[in-house]
Each structure stands twice: as C-alpha cells, then as structure tokens.
Amino acid sequence: MIRLSTRYQGLNTRLIHTGEKPDPATGSAVPPIYQTTTFAFPSNESMLDLMEGRSTGHIYTRFSNPNFAIAEAKIAQLEAAEAALLLASGMAAISTAILTLAGNGDHIISHADIYGGSFGLLHSLLPNFGIATSFVDAADIDAVKKAIRPNTKLILLESPSNPTLQIYDIRQVANLAHEHDVQLIVDNTFSVLNQKPLELGADVVVHSCTKYINGHSDVMAGAIVGTQAFIKNCSDVYRKLGGNLNGFDAWLLIRGMKTLGLRVQRHNENALLVAEYLQQHPRIETVHYPGLPSHPQHKLAADQMTGFGGVLSVELQGGQLEVDQFLNRLELFTRAVSLGSVESLITQPVTAVHHSVPESYRALGGIKPNLIRLSIGIEEVADIIADLEQALS
16 A cells, blocks of 8 residues: 655645556556456465465455455545545455354344444344344434343444434444443444544444445445454455445546545535525424534534534425325435435435335334435536426425
C-alpha cells in the first residue's frame, strides 16, 4: 500500500490519493485494472517466501489483488482505522465479521429495525450453525444489558437503523459491551463520512460499499474495518468462504470514492430539504429523519454525527392502495431497492427488503405497511420536491 504523507490531512485529499501512484510501467495517472485470477513468481522460492510471510505481494485474487489493496487503503481512511478488508457484498462483510467472532454455542444481540438481509442472517441462517440472536430495543440500555449472556460474543448495531432511522447511542452501547467483554460491530452504511463509530467506541465497522462508498448503482461490494489484527483474522475466514470481489469492481469502487465527499455533502443537503418539505405535507403522517428537530433522537444524532445522511422514511396516510398510487405516479424517483446512489430511489420496505421479515419482528421494529423509504440523490432538490409534490397531489 502506498501511504500519503502525514502533512496532507484533508479527508477528500486522502480519498483521492491514498494507495495510489502513477503506474510504473506506463505512467498512467489512473491505476490499471488487474483483471486476473493468479499472479506469477520469478522462482518457486519466492512463492514460498510470500506464503510464509517473508515477503509481500499477491498470489491469487481470492486472497488479494492490487485493486483491492488500493480500495482497502482508502476505506480505512474513511473510518480512521488501522486496516480494512474488501469483500463481494455488504452481507459478505457482515457474515464474515460475525463468523470471525462467533461460533457454535455463542450468542449475539441486535435489534429488529435492521436491514432485512442482516435480519435474515441472524434470525434464519446463523441458528443452523448454533449461533443464537436476541432482538431488543437498542435504545433501552437496560434491555440490552438484560440480554447479555455468558456466551454473548457481539452486539450488531445500525445507527441510523434501516428503514426507521432510529438513532442508538453508540458510546453507551460500546461501554456496556466492553464491561462484559463483548465486541460491538456497527453497520455504518447509512452514515459514511457522517459518523465515526470507532471513535465512539465500536470495535468493528462494516459497510455495504454498494451504497454511498461506490455511489453509482453499478458495483456490489462490502468492507470490514478495524484493527490490523482483527482484519487479519477476518481475512483468514474470508479466504475460506470465498467472498472475494474482482479487480474491475474494485477499480470502480476506487473511482467512486474520489467524489465521495462531494456526493455525501449534496445527499445531506438535499435530504434535509426534502424532509422539511414532507414534514409539512398534509398526506404525510410522520417523517423519520434524524436531521429534523422533531426526530425523537435528534439531539443524540447531532452529538454523534456530523451530517444526517441521504435516507429518510415517511409514513403515508392511507393503506396499500394509497401507497401504490403514490409510488406509481413518481417520475424522477426510481422504484428500486438499494440506496446511496447519485439518483433518487424509493421503496416500500414491507414489499421488498423486509418482505421476508416476520410480521411480529416488523412490528417490534416499527416497520409499518405504510412506511416508505426514500434515498435522496444528488439531483437538483427543486426537481426532487416537484416530483414528490405531483405524486402526492
């Protein structure tokens, strides 16, 4: 990894330059795409040196790739962390991080208002491997404390949560976790650049890089961020599971991160203006956005975040007919799952990402049938609001 001189402290500067240098073979200012599965060695002895740790380099793209190394260096910068590991998806990152910490007979704590894919992993798949999960109200620190067992290995937290935008006190949960020798993993996908969970006490951060970090709806990737030692342990697990990315997608991810600071600033600005508009609209019952003073945890959000992100949720007046009419009338918004891209996306969680979550857990997490999640893009905000206005009218 090429390290940038410590004299350059600006995050946008470091996201552009960290890990990169002109290609020594051609002088290209942009790193080439290493679209290869395997890497050649000048001798058999040099291969053994690499395998036994006496030298550094690459042997097989399931293990590592020069494009991965550049992207990982930039992602580590995002969280002011020692190291990062790039994987094929956000779910690959979450599952690898969990399986690095927990095994047969262990216990996890999380909350019901969490990304549907994460819920499915915790609720349906991990029990097959002897790993149990308790879902609690993570805003109630006493409830979290009561859920801790002697075999609890980790707490998985989303703040803001997906899709209800609840804010959880990362410092408080981290302190409680560490009192009981439990690790705290925070999914920071919603709040990249807006929140630094490691500085708030979290042990590990995971990202779906598919979202804001890439930002263009054309790459699926994930990342684990933490200490050098933990990332090495995760790498040992990930190599066995095979959740690797490819050189081209890593190269696209590198490209996306160079404009991340500009994009996040615009997402933040647009989402706040849209939330303020929707809050006063007569057809909207509730707006869930931590940047609004009316949000129940606005003060906490302002304390642990520097920006409030580009995602908000609303509860629309009426039932499924009204939801369908509203969503079908939209012209600028794309009706699609995912979030964090340059274009505005919209979805009804109970018909898509949270469709497979049992109703009892949806109710526990406040995921109502009339809840609609909006990922606000970087279009002109007047155009975004105009589209919402015509669809709601």
